[in-house]
Structure formats: structure tokens, C-alpha cells
Amino acid sequence: xxxxxxxxxxxxCPYVQRAAxxxxxxxxxxxxxxVDLARKPDWFMQVSPLGKTPVLLADGEAIFESAxxxxxxxxxxLPRLHPANALQRARHRAWxxxxxxxxxxxxxxxxxxxxxxxxxxxEELRSRFERLEAALGDGPYFGAEKFxxxxxxxxxxxxxxxxxxxxxxxxxxxxxxxxxxxxxALAARPSVVGAVTPDYGLRxxxxxxxxxxxxxxxLVQMQSARTAVATG
Ligand SMILES: N[C@@H](CCC(=O)N[C@@H](CS)C(=O)NCC(=O)O)C(=O)O
Numbered sequence: 001x002x003x004x005x006x007x008x009x010x011x012x013c014p015y016v017q018r019a020a021x022x023x024x025x026x027x028x029x030x031x032x033x034x035v036d037l038a039r040k041p042d043w044f045m046q047v048s049p050l051g052k053t054p055v056l057l058a059d060g061e062a063i064f065e066s067a068x069x070x071x072x073x074x075x076x077x078l079p080r081l082h083p084a085n086a087l088q089r090a091r092h093r094a095w096x097x098x099x100x101x102x103x104x105x106x107x108x109x110x111x112x113x114x115x116x117x118x119x120x121x122x123e124e125l126r127s128r129f130e131r132l133e134a135a136l137g138d139g140p141y142f143g144a145e146k147f148x149x150x151x152x153x154x155x156x157x158x159x160x161x162x163x164x165x166x167x168x169x170x171x172x173x174x175x176x177x178x179x180x181x182x183x184x185a186l187a188a189r190p191s192v193v194g195a196v197t198p199d200y201g202l203r204x205x206x207x208x209x210x211x212x213x214x215x216x217x218x219l220v221q222m223q224s225a226r227t228a229v230a231t232g
Contacts, residue, residue, distance in 0.1 A: 014156035024191035
């Protein structure tokens with residue numbers, strides 16, 4: 001790969017993180033350029049047909065859609081992160097797609113308007129996690145010892161739950177040991193750690209608070225309780 005790469009990003013975007021993780025795993029030099037999605041600059045609208053991050057600029061040519069960006073990096077750089085076997089590769093791509101469905105479920109969860117909807121969205125996430133548990137082997141990663149593109153997709157998924165678990169025990173992980181082990185292995189991976197800035201947790205909490213949803217209300221309660229304890 002000799003193209004000059006710029007990853008057009010947003011600090012909280014899980015789809016950006018996928019691409020950032022893949023770039024790091026492959027050791028590909030690149031520049032990261034953050035945009036404010038609340039005030040999208042003209043140059044960004046010209047390169048992003050849907051006005052979404054991520055976009056990868058390869059020698060100025062815009063590639064959009066995170067899964068396509070990952071596949072482009074896979075086609076052009078080593079080491080390979082997909083399995084060599086075509087059937088296995090198809091299976092991995094299918095689970096990457098499942099990762100996007102889980103991200104949609106996460107957005108529905110943090111936007112749920114009331115407690116009833118929040119519990120229903122939590123239940124939907126839990127049933128997706130049960131499906132994942134059944135698909136996992138002995139780990140530590142999705143495809144066993146080797147880190148693959150499926151891992152790059154699920155690391156940003158699991159990162160949300162550091163905040164969700166701190167707000168309340170929604171029972172996402174009970175009885176799902178393989179999923180828990182996978183989550184821990186991903187959280188410790190340097191490419192995953194480096195895909196966000198150190199203030200990510202604070203920024204995510206601020207974002208969730210701003211949703212004015214049932215989860216925002218629980219977060220505010222938790223933060224008030226913590227302040228009360230800290231101030232004695
Ligand atoms: N399917 C897209 C989803 C990208 C996406 O939804 N990006 C969000 C940020 S995480 C975005 O740019 N939203 C801005 C908007 O929709 O206006 C992908 O995989 O790249």
C-alpha cells in the first residue's frame with residue numbers, strides 16, 4: 001500500500017473505530033481527520049455521499065461505508081485479517097453484518113423514550129448476545145487465536161457496555177462466558193485501546209446524557225448518587 005490515506009472520523013463513531021482498528025492491526029500509516037457531524041463542512045459533504053463517517057481518502061479518492069473500507073484495506077495490505085478459506089470468510093462477513101445490526105440495537109437502546117421501551121430494547125440486545133455466544137468457539141477471539149475483521153467490528157460494540165454496565169445491571173452478560181471472555185480480550189488489544197482518545201468515556205457519557213432518553217435519566221441518577229457519595 002503506497003496510497004496516502006486519510007481516515008475522516010468522528011470521535012464517538014463505532015464505524016470509524018472499525019477502520020481505525022484495522023489500520024492499526026495492519027500497521028498502515030495514515031492521518032486521522034475528525035469532523036463535527038453537527039456542523040458538517042462542505043469538503044466533507046463533497047466526499048461523503050450520505051454525510052456519514054467514516055470516509056477513507058486514498059490518494060484523494062473517497063471510499064465510504066466502514067465494511068467496504070475494511071475490505072479495501074484487506075485487499076491492499078497485509079497481514080490478512082480474513083480467513084483464507086472462502087466458506088469461513090463468508091461466515092465472517094455475515095457476522096460483521098450482524099455487528100451492524102447490534103449497533104442499530106444499541107442506538108435504539110440509548111434512545112428508548114421510557115423504561116418500558118428501554119427494557120424491551122435491552123431484551124433485544126440480550127437475545128443478539130445469546131446468538132453470538134452460540135457462534136463463539138474457545139477464543140480468545142471470534143475465530144480462535146487470530147484477530148480477524150469480525151473482532152474489529154465487535155470491539156467498538158462492546159466498548160459501549162463499559163458505560164451501560166456502570167449505569168445499571170441490565171443482565172446483558174449473565175450466563176454468557178464466551179462472550180465475556182471475548183469482550184475482555186478485545187478490550188485489552190492495543191489496536192482497540194488506541195482507536196479512541198482517552199476522553200472517550202466522558203464524551204460518550206455526555207452524548208448519552210444529551211439524548212434525553214430513559215437511559216439518560218438513569219445516567220443522571222447514577223452521576224448524582226456518585227456526587228453525593230463523593231461530597232459526603
Ligand atoms: N453504514 C455506515 C454507517 C455510518 C454511520 O452511521 N455514521 C454515523 C456516525 S457513527 C454518521 O456519520 N452519522 C451522521 C449522520 O447520519 O448525519 C458505515 O458502516 O460506515
